[in-house]
Amino acid sequence: SVIQSVDARPYLDQTLGTSGLRKPTGHMMQPHYVALFIQSAFEELGVAGATLVVGGDGRFFNDQAIQTILKMAVAHEVGHVVVGRGGLLSTPAASALIRARKAKAGIILSASHNPGGPEGDSGIKINAAHGGPIPLAVSDAIHARTRTCARYAIADIPDIPLGKDGRHQIRATVVEVIDSVADYVRLMEGLFDFDRIAGLFRSGFTMRFDAMNAVTGPYATELFHRRLGLPEAHLMNRVPMPDFGGLHPDPNPHHAAALVDLVAGRSEADFGAASDGDGDRNLIIGRGLVVSPSDSLAVIAANAHLVPGYRDGLAGVARSMPTSRALDRVAAALGVNCHVTPTGWKFFANLLEAGLITICGEESAGTGSNHVREKDGLWAVMMWLNILAERRLSVGQVLRDHWQAYGRDYYQRLDFEEVDTAGAEDLMATLRGRLPALAGELAGRLTVTDANDFAYTDPVDGSSATKQGVQIVADEARIVYRLSGTGTRGATLRVYLERFAPRGADHGLLPAEALAEVQEIATQVADVTRFTGRTSASVIS
Ligand code: VG1
Ligand code: CO
Incomplete structure (x- = not known):
């Protein structure tokens, strides 16, 4: 029959870390490895009849893993699977889609800021119906299932074409391939003053954005180039590649050295930014300086009222424990709570969901808000652009002003x-x-x-x-x-x-x-x- 039941030996090392299952790619490619993990997740989540969102950062092996997941979704009679075209979805875009489509869960194929390719890493993040990472209790339960899971169900069908938008009805399941970028850009339009930012670019303000050959390339091209008028040539490494062009897609001064040299070192632009493999992190650079992510978070919170989506103020803010206390000082001045959580976005997701906070972030260059339940690299860049468009100061001046006011x-x-x-x-x-x-x-x-x-x-x-x-x-x-x-x-x-x-x-x-x-x-x-x-x-x- 089309639906097959495959027996295999359980793997005992499918532990979920700060952000999902993450392994060297060769390890992830072992026989039945992905399938047994997905079987455990499907059993824990209960997916029959449900809607799922599937996509990833385009790294090596994602295409195969996605086909396995789709064929298993058919076998498990998932009602509707929404997949990004070419299997691409940034982590924040996936979070937005889960919410918009009222999906039961999302599966994001990414090892985030870890290098890709056969010698690099692979990863699988599982997100909950609220759009954020599953809570600890659920990841523990999935891990417990993996230790005994010895059989999985999969449909024996040809690969589902993901190259162009469309709907594929396969038995009880609809696989819908969608434009990975459109919904996300619409969400950004609801938060930011695009005219004002376009005006900033027209006034001679210059920017370089480095997508690090990872998932944000198509998003950045639509947002910064088509909508806001940034010359295409000022987008670096904007085509996603399975091995990220051999680069390490972690937007820190060490791995984004070329961009840092261009903007902070040689002052070739007013503003520089980069994001990581799956697009949830951000690096912000000005002429002659790199903004510390903890400072960036504090500046964003202190200036959020200048941005249309946050004009009504902040319900509260949060940072992870190792993140600097710069945010606490802003919270005190605003008279709102500053929650301090363990590392990882799952803890923020609960606070966001309960309406206790509006903006949150981590020292590792993750910043986000209640517009989704993940950190969002391009959102942070848009926050800075909108703030700079309003204040018409350099990045350095904004930062120095901030220190003067708060220390x-x-x-x-x-x-x-x-x-x-x-x-x-x-x-x-x-x-x-x-x-x-x-x-x-x-x-x-x-x-x-x-x-x-x-x-x-x-x-x-x-x-x-x-x-x-x-x-x-x-x-x-x-x-x-x-x-x-x-x-x-x-x-x-x-x-x-x-x-x-x-x-x-x-x-x-x-x-x-x-x-x-x-x-x-x-x-x-x-x-x-x-x-x-x-x-x-x-x-x-
Ligand atoms: C790191 C960062 C943490 C971040 C996590 C996931 O975790 O320190 O702040 O939330 O990566 O980011 P750890 O446990 O290695 O310190 V990502 O961009 O992988 O989703
Ligand atoms: Co990431």
Whole structure:
């Protein structure tokens, strides 16, 4: 018969991390690997008769994985599957579609900011009906099912053509291929003053946008070029490629070095921006400077009232724990709550859904609002453009004004990538064991006022998450340690450094200068070199 039941051995390593299942591509391509994971997800979600949204960032192997998912959707009698043309959907566009089509869930094929290609990574993110990442309880339940899942159902049918828009009725299922960009651009039109931004470009303001050969190329072409008048030549790497052209699609100063050099270094444009593999992150650059993502979040919140979609003010804001406290200062001035959550968007999704916050973000260059339930790279760029169009100041002036009003939170993140897993876990365990002693201890010249292992209780559903990172607060400085939940090789230790320079203090230092002492203390206190074997970080952002 057309519907086949396939027996296979369960895989025991399908653990979901900060943002879905993420593995080296070769690992993901093992026989039945994707199918068994999807079977577990379908069983947990209950998909018969439901609507699903499917798409991804166009990376190597996505095309095959998407066909597997569609054929399994047919076998599971899913009512309606909405797929982006060519299998492309940015993560925020998928979130918007899930909401617009009242889908039960979304499946996003992406390993986000991780490199792609046969030697790179692959990933599968599962989103809930609210459009955001599934909550912890659901990802735990899916993982539990994968450990015993030994059979899956799939339709033995030819590949479904995804190259052009249209509807395909296959047994009980309609597969609808749609324009990946149109709905998303309409959503942006409802939030921003397009005329005003187009006017900014006409006034001589120049911009470079780097899509990093990933999913935002088609979106950026429609938004910035066709709608707002940016010359096409000012869009860099705008055609999605399965291996991202061999680049690492993480929009930080390290991996977006070409753009940083062009705009911050050689001042060839007033404004530079980039996004990651699946389009949910953003990098903002001005002449001579890179905006720290934590500062960008604070500036966006402080100026949101200038943007039509946020004219009525903010219900509240939120940041992840390692994100700098710059946002807290804006919240205090606005008289709204600033929620502090563990790393990862799933925690914001609940707060957004409950109407407790309007804008939120992370130090890792993720910023977003209640327009979807994911972080949204192009949205952040549009926020900056709309703010600059209103204020007619340079990026640098906006930033300096901000520091003058609120003080500056100098900030840096050090990543020690692909270190020995046992060593990294030992480092965290040792730190946790020393927490009681650390409080009160004099670390170098700073007095520790608080040292804790971050735990969070969700104010909406009461669920809790523990061991979310060790945080040491000392005078105006703060140090955070946690292990990455998105890496696929060994462990990645992240050390987050922060120091506040209040109003009137010197705001003109380089972060590395302002944080030199904090960095020294941070690496000493945790004995980073002994546990990781590294004397310096692989990436500093
Ligand atoms: C990283 C970032 C985190 C982000 C996550 C997913 O997680 O630090 O802020 O939410 O990636 O981003 P971790 O666990 O490696 O620190 V993406 O663009 O993969 O959806
Ligand atoms: Co991403």
